[in-house]
Amino acid sequence: MDNDKTSDGGVKFYTLEDVRVHNMINDTWLIIHDKVYDISKFLEEHPGGEEVLLEQGGADATESFEDVGHSSDAREMLQQYYIGELHVVRKVHFPHVLSAKKKCDLGVTCSLIKNDISFSYFYFAVSFLHVLANLSHFFLMKNLPHTHTQKKSMIA
Numbered sequence: 296m297d298n299d300k301t302s303d304g305g306v307k308f309y310t311l312e313d314v315r316v317h318n319m320i321n322d323t324w325l326i327i328h329d330k331v332y333d334i335s336k337f338l339e340e341h342p343g344g345e346e347v348l349l350e351q352g353g354a355d356a357t358e359s360f361e362d363v364g365h366s367s368d369a370r371e372m373l374q375q376y377y378i379g380e381l382h383v384v385r386k387v388h389f390p391h392v393l394s395a396k397k398k399c400d401l402g403v404t405c406s407l408i409k410n411d412i413s414f415s416y417f418y419f420a421v422s423f424l425h426v427l428a429n430l431s432h433f434f435l436m437k438n439l440p441h442t443h444t445q446k447k448s449m450i451a
């Protein structure tokens with residue numbers, strides 16, 4: 296079963312994981328420019344042969360598609376096989392974590408996330424210590440003249 300999501304506009308979104316399993320004859324999906332195509336019924340019709348399409352099955356074929364220099368007719372043909380968009384995680388705060396999450400969604404190793412999160416904590420801790428050091432310095436400086444006059448009055 297595909298883990299596809301439908302937005303308000305009725306567009307379906309697929310992750311790379313969803314697309315990856317459609318990599319066989321009679322069930323071939325491709326990604327071209329972040330759009331997902333079900334080209335199962337096109338394999339035999341492809342002027343460049345079905346082999347090249349099967350090789351790209353379940354994957355991002357943007358580069359191979361562009362390398363061939365397909366005609367505008369070929370680009371128009373694509374539309375009839377369109378089934379949805381590649382799911383991309385929206386960017387908000389914490390760019391380290393989100394970029395790692397996106398990599399994870401796109402099927403690249405997720406272990407990077409842990410490193411990125413610990414880097415965020417490390418960055419937070421360093422900033423916190425920096426603020427603490429500045430505050431201590433501020434209060435120390437504020438109290439110094441006071442200590443000095445105290446010493447002077449003690450001597451007198």
Ligand code: HEM
Binds near residue numbers: 347360
């Ligand atoms: C669903 C996506 C695709 C469509 C609709 C499509 C369509 C076409 C069409 C109509 C042609 C005839 C030449 C032209 O009009 O440009 C063609 C040729 C060709 N296509 Fe595709 N194609 C697709 C994907 C791919 C991919 C992913 C590859 C990857 C290698 C590829 C490789 C080729 C090759 C090698 C030729 C032969 C070029 C030649 O003989 O000069 N195609 N394709």
